[in-house]
Amino acid sequence: xxLLVIGGTGTLGRQVVKKALDEGFQVRCFVRNFRRSxxxxxxxxxxxYGDLKLPxxxxxxxCGITAVIDCSTARTNDLYNAKQIDLVGKYILIExxxxxxxxxxIFFSFLNSDKYSAIPLVSLKLLIESKLGSxxxxxxxxxxxGFFQGLISQYAVPIxxxxxxxxxxxxxxxxxxxxxxxxxICIKSLSFKKAKRRVFPLVGNKEWTSEEIIKLCEKIxxxxxxxxxIPVYFLKFLRQLTKLFQWSWNIxxxxxxxxxxxxxxxxxxxxxSTKKIFxxxxxxxxxxxxxxxxxFQKVMYKLKQLSSQESRNIDKKIF
Numbered sequence: 001x002x003l004l005v006i007g008g009t010g011t012l013g014r015q016v017v018k019k020a021l022d023e024g025f026q027v028r029c030f031v032r033n034f035r036r037s038x039x040x041x042x043x044x045x046x047x048x049y050g051d052l053k054l055p056x057x058x059x060x061x062x063c064g065i066t067a068v069i070d071c072s073t074a075r076t077n078d079l080y081n082a083k084q085i086d087l088v089g090k091y092i093l094i095e096x097x098x099x100x101x102x103x104x105x106i107f108f109s110f111l112n113s114d115k116y117s118a119i120p121l122v123s124l125k126l127l128i129e130s131k132l133g134s135x136x137x138x139x140x141x142x143x144x145x146g147f148f149q150g151l152i153s154q155y156a157v158p159i160x161x162x163x164x165x166x167x168x169x170x171x172x173x174x175x176x177x178x179x180x181x182x183x184x185i186c187i188k189s190l191s192f193k194k195a196k197r198r199v200f201p202l203v204g205n206k207e208w209t210s211e212e213i214i215k216l217c218e219k220i221x222x223x224x225x226x227x228x229x230i231p232v233y234f235l236k237f238l239r240q241l242t243k244l245f246q247w248s249w250n251i252x253x254x255x256x257x258x259x260x261x262x263x264x265x266x267x268x269x270x271x272x273s274t275k276k277i278f279x280x281x282x283x284x285x286x287x288x289x290x291x292x293x294x295x296f297q298k299v300m301y302k303l304k305q306l307s308s309q310e311s312r313n314i315d316k317k318i319f
Contacts, residue, residue, distance in 0.1 A: 001190065002026040004065045006052075006093070007072030008045070009037050011149050012108065015183035016071055017045055023187055030061050052089025062100040067190060068093070069106045074121070086124040094131055104138045104196070106186060111145040111175075111201055129199070140195045142186065142202040146176045148291045151213060155225075156295060159217050164226045167214075173207035175271075178286045188278055200274045205285050216289060220296045 003020055007013040008029035020027045021044045030050040031037040041047050050061045052072070062068070070090070074082035097105055109125040116122045132139045158165045182202055189195040208216075214225045274280065 001066045002028065002064055004028050004030055004061060004068045005045075006030045006050075006068065006070045008040055010071055010073075011147060012144075012179045012182060013071035014040070015179040016069055016186055018043060019180070019183040019187045020069075021045060025187070028061070028065065052085045052093065055089070055092045058089075058093055059096045059100070062096055062102065065100065065102060067104040067106065068097055068102055069186065071108055073108075073125075082121055082124060086121065087127060090128050091131060094128075094135060094137065098135060098137055102137065104140070104190060105132065106189065107132060107139065107141045108202075109141055109143045109199075111143045111203060113143060133197075138196045140189050140197075141199040142182070142189075143199065144177070144182065145203050146174050147182070148176055148178045148204075148286075148288060151176065151288075151292075152295060155210075155213050155217050156221075156292065156299075159214070159221055159223050159225045160299060162223070162226065164228045165210075165214060166228050166230060167210040168230055173209045173212075175203035175205075175207045176288060177202060177204040178291060181285050184284075185274070185278055185280070192277060194277050198277075200277070201271055202274060203271055205271075205282060205287055208288060213288070216292060217296075220293055221300075 003025050005013060005017050005020070005027060008017045008031065017027055017029060017040055027045040029037060029040050029045045029047050031040070031047050032049070032051050034047055034049070037047055048061045050057045052058070070093070072085065074085040094105070107128060109129055110116065110122050113122050113126050113129070117126055129141055132141065155165060157163075181204075185202060189200075214227065217223075218225055271280075271285075
């Protein structure tokens with residue numbers, strides 16, 4: 001089976017490419033920048049130029065392809081390109097996939113997206129879900145909440161650098177998942193008939209609030225976090241203010257995601273259908289505790305090595 005991966009250089013996309021190659025699939029990556037994507041070729045993937053903002057580049061990339069895995073998403077700070085990429089471009093991609101008789105199409109959306117349709121980027125994802133549902137394509141939609149990998153720069157690095165961490169006062173919880181586990185389930189879904197024309201949540205085993213993640217990082221690292229709390233109502237006010245001026249619309253669209261922080265997602269049992277269909281056990285999904293433990297161990301080991309090297313260099317200069 002030959003796969004076309006859109007967004008192969010992203011946090012999730014690169015893991016999908018790697019897992020697909022490990023499983024023996026032929027993988028073609030739809031890319032705009034060959035230099036930035038060179039590591040994918042080194043892994044064994046074929047690179048083909050394509051740009052969702054340029055419709056004429058899309059059809060040829062589908063030649064000889066069996067399934068499409070769309071991991072791409074526009075940045076929240078560029079609404080114009082978000083519409084061009086996550087709506088117009090993907091509408092054309094879906095139509096081209098129909099013409100090319102693609103056997104299956106995998107799309108990634110947001111968890112509980114129907115509850116957050118007021119968020120511009122989420123609303124675009126919902127429109128694509130609807131487009132797939134009304135098409136004759138065989139598809140699978142996975143709804144994601146957040147990745148372990150994003151927590152490193154948000155929490156772990158500031159704690160190590162002793163820099164402030166900005167969080168809201170509310171206690172909304174999010175079931176983060178490792179991108180490697182998400183990629184594993186994505187590739188696995190290609191061989192399950194029961195996954196066709198279905199929407200599945202794809203989340204971790206446990207929900208985490210910001211404060212719980214910080215406490216876990218503190219416990220593992222032995223360092224104290226510097227926390228600054230911002231009320232959600234202040235961010236909502238700021239969003240309404242930035243909506244008034246065209247030059248700040250992109251800021252307003254990014255602030256729209258505070259809607260997720262102000263609501264509890266209630267996702268504790270949402271993976272049951274996913275686990276049942278794909279025969280997943282609890283230990284098939286990595287826990288955040290283990291992931292962060294391994295991260296801090298690697299960092300601490302490297303810091304010790306650097307410290308030891310500096311000590312040796314000083315000794316050499318003295319003696």
